[in-house]
Amino acid sequence: MKQITNTLLMVRPVAFRMNEQTAVNNYFQEDIQNSDVNKKAQEEFDEFVKKLNSVGVQTVVVDDIVEDDTPDSIFPNNWVSFHEDGNIALYPMFAPNRRKERRLEYFAQLEDAGFKINNIVDYTAAEEDDVFLEGTGSMILDRVNQKAYCAISPRADEDLLIEFCEDFEFTPVIFTANQSVDGKRKPIYHTNVMMCMAEEFAVICLDSIDNAKERKNVIKHLKQDGKEIIAISEAQMHEFAGNMLQVQGSEKKYLVMSARAHAGLNKDQISKIEKHCEILSSDLHMIETCGGGSARCMMAEVFLPKA
Structure with missing residues (x-):
């Protein structure tokens, strides 16, 4: 099994804006009243893809459809994952307008690029039960190491996580992660905002795991698997x-991140990362501000076998 890949599926935005349906529990989003929001997001996207390609990362770039009005289509890793056994998983989405992002015709483009798809495991019926x-x-x-780390939130159901882990043979590592919003501790909407798993290390905001027992358990699993833990603060x-x-x-x-994330790291954290790989960063200011997601969210890793 591989932890990292050289191929990414990425969706070029056509109707990007702040998604009012996701803003209810994504506290990273801000509304920018500016008619150039989508144009700026496209420019940031194109520059990002160019940087990835320049170091030999393969990108399968697909175009969104403007009629679908899918403001968050730039973040495909939320609705699909690709696996080495040729399986694809489709996931249930919290926001109704994000469900239209699941477009199976994208898979034909992966097949055209030489990838083999064996089976689609579809969890999307859970949406009917608000799961x-x-x-x-x-x-x-x-x-x-076949572990799935998951911070339970309105967008991450524990029972469905366990079902995924049974289907794909992962061990669940379950915890809760919070952030301070107006003086209250509220669940972080996605685990990938507070944690990143690389081959030899993990970047993680341990401060967001308020429960000491849960925090200890996450650390235990990471250490057990020989991961160097690079801790970041809640501010970072x-x-x-x-x-x-x-x-x-x-x-x-390469460890891929936004220019903002890169600037937020201190020298010690950067040197720990650079022991293992180079940093590749790109300016994603408009995408981050309106979308409430960053570099990782824009890349759906393709692990499918070649046909």
């Missing part, structure tokens, strides 16, 4: 310093 599990936003997969998490993804370039490995 959600938003892909690798909700779950941080340690694919090598708010700069999207937890929303990162390690990828394979043509010659080197």
Whole structure:
């Protein structure tokens, strides 16, 4: 099993804006009243893809459909995950307008690119019961050690997580992660905002796991699997310093993040990361501000076998 891949599915936005349906529990979003929001997001997206391609990361870029009015389509990792056995998982989404992002015709483009799809495991019927599990936003997969780290939230249901783990043979590592919002502790909407799993290390905001027992358990699992723990503060998490993804370039490995996340790291954290791989960062200011998601959310990793 591999932890990282050199191929990403990415969706170029056509109707990007702050999604009012996700803002109810994504406290990272802000509304910018500006007619150029989508244009700016497209520019940031294109520059990001260019940077990834320049180091040998393969991107399968697909275009969203403007008629669907899917403001968050730029974040495909929430509705789909691709696995080495040729399986694809489809996930139930909290916001009704995000459910239209699941477009199976994208898979034809992956097949055209030489990938083999064996089976689609579909969890989306759970939406009828208001039960959600938003892909690798909700779950941080340690694919090598077959563990799924998940912070339970309105977008990550414990029973559905366990069902996924049984189907895909992962061990669940369950906890709650909170952030301070107007003086109250509220659940972080996605685990991948506070945690990133790389081959040899994990970046994690331990401060967000308020329960000492749960925090200890997460640390135990990471140490057990030989991961160096690079802790970030809650303030750094708010700069999207937890929303990162390690990828394979043509010659080197890279930890991909936004310019804002990169600027939020201190020298010690950067040197710990750079022991293992290079940092690749790109300016995603408009996408982060309106979308409430960052670099990691924009990349759906393709682990499918080649046909």
